[in-house]
Structure formats: C-alpha cells, structure tokens
Amino acid sequence: MNPFPRTLIEHLSVSRLLIGTNWFLGFSHRSKAQDRDIQEAMSAARIADVLTVFLRAGVDTLYGMRPTPHLVEAVDRAEQAVGRRIIRLAIPSWPATGQPSDLDAARRELDAHKAVGVDICMPHQCVTDAFVNRQTRSLAGIEPFLALIRERGMIPGLSTHMPETPGYADATGLDVQTYCQIYNALGFLMQIEIEWVHQMITRAKKPVIAIKPLAAGRLTPLVGLAFVWSTLRDQDMVAIGTSSPYQAEEVIETSLALLARRPVRLELSTSRSKSSLT
Numbered sequence: 001m002n003p004f005p006r007t008l009i010e011h012l013s014v015s016r017l018l019i020g021t022n023w024f025l026g027f028s029h030r031s032k033a034q035d036r037d038i039q040e041a042m043s044a045a046r047i048a049d050v051l052t053v054f055l056r057a058g059v060d061t062l063y064g065m066r067p068t069p070h071l072v073e074a075v076d077r078a079e080q081a082v083g084r085r086i087i088r089l090a091i092p093s094w095p096a097t098g099q100p101s102d103l104d105a106a107r108r109e110l111d112a113h114k115a116v117g118v119d120i121c122m123p124h125q126c127v128t129d130a131f132v133n134r135q136t137r138s139l140a141g142i143e144p145f146l147a148l149i150r151e152r153g154m155i156p157g158l159s160t161h162m163p164e165t166p167g168y169a170d171a172t173g174l175d176v177q178t179y180c181q182i183y184n185a186l187g188f189l190m191q192i193e194i195e196w197v198h199q200m201i202t203r204a205k206k207p208v209i210a211i212k213p214l215a216a217g218r219l220t221p222l223v224g225l226a227f228v229w230s231t232l233r234d235q236d237m238v239a240i241g242t243s244s245p246y247q248a249e250e251v252i253e254t255s256l257a258l259l260a261r262r263p264v265r266l267e268l269s270t271s272r273s274k275s276s277l278t
Helices: 032-041 044-056 069-082 101-114 143-151 164-172 194-203 221-231 245-260 272-277
Strands: 006-009 012-015 017-020 061-063 087-090 179-182 208-211 237-240
Touching (some): 012 017, 044 069, 044 245, 101 143, 164 179, 164 194
Parallel strands (some): 017 061, 061 087
Antiparallel strands (some): 006 012
C-alpha cells in the first residue's frame, strides 16, 4: 500500500487522514447508552489495535490526544508495535469566563497535554467560540491563550463549530496554523448551509480539518468520504473516528480509492436479499 497523502501544518508534515478519538473515548453524538457502550468496549489494547492499522498505512496523526491513561497507553503500544511515532493533535478546554483565573486553568491544562507529547494544540470549540465576536469580526482576547501554546513549543490552531472563525482569525492575523470545521454531506451539526461552509473552507489561508465527515455514523464511509475528499483542497484534512481495526481498514482503503479515483477494493456487506446480485 502506498503511503497516505500528507500535508503541512506550519512546518510539521501530517497525514491528510486524521485518527479521530470520539469513538475511543465515548462521544457518540447519538445517545448516552451508546456513549457507555463505547466507553466499556474501548480498552487500551483495542484502541492500540486500531491505531496500529492506521500507522501501518501511513496515517500517523491523532486528532484529540489527551492525558487520559488508557489513551496514552494505547498510543505507546501502537508506536512500539509499528516503530513509528504518532503525531499528537490536542483539543483541550478550560473555562472561558473572562476572568484572570482562566489563564491559570489554561496553563495547567496545556502543561498536562504537553507532558503527553502534544505537537499541535487547538483550543476546543467551547473555548474558541466563546471569543468569536460578530460585531468586531474578531476573536479579541484569545491571543494570550495562543501565546501560552507557543511558549510550550506546540503549534497553535483553533477548533471551532462556527464558520466565521477561520475568516476572522485570518483577517486579524492571529497566530494559528490550522482550523477545524464540521463538514459533512448531511449538514449534521453544521450552523449554516453546506455550501457556505464549503466556501469558508476554501477561503481559509491555513489548512482546514473536516470533522464529523460521516455525521457521527449517519453516513456510510463511501458516501461521507466521497463528499469531503472531492470538495476539500489538497492541503486540507479529514478526521474520522473508528472503533475497530476493520473500520480503520475500510476508511483507509475507501479514502485512498477516492483520492486516486479508482474503484474501492472492499468486500461488501452481504445478506440473503442480495443473493441475486452475486
């Protein structure tokens, strides 16, 4: 298998497919019951098995690294199994109340993430979007938090659910090197029409990470990935969560086939109702 295509976030080479963590940590965007199913099923060993499949295909960038013991253990296991380092992208959070104590909380959170080897740090949507001001068309006040990220040797980015964020950050010259945007063919959790979000992505001066490309499992990989890969730029990325090695293999092959414009080489799901097609 050819190495997975790559792009740059500032000076750092990353795979264009990012390994999502929602399906490792229990954020299903479906129900509390499914959250619990994920949390109980995803041991360090199982997560490591998934990470190993990605690493062997050249997908070496993890979206959502955090100092959670079983995730840290899983990353270490996978790196040792393959002999390749995982690039760590974090989306930490802290209070965004406008009080001086916010900076102290941010320092503690950033120190904890730096301690587990985070390379790229994007304040979570609950932090970033608290600073978005549509009146001033800026994120005034977020600069000290971005400076804390730089001071710790991490590349700053912004995790956001608001399509205005990349444009405002670009126009005001914020020290950020990448953005994420919710982007999928269903418009799931997107604040405005898909076409508008697409335009904001293509106008961004920095590479953009499309998150929730399968609308939290509401789209099949072929449908969801065909949309994002065909409408993103060559410098942009896709973050996708999986919960088994089989799913990892499926999204890797589907992505490679779509990017190369060749047929997907996967065995299809079968049932008795499809017997006349075989």
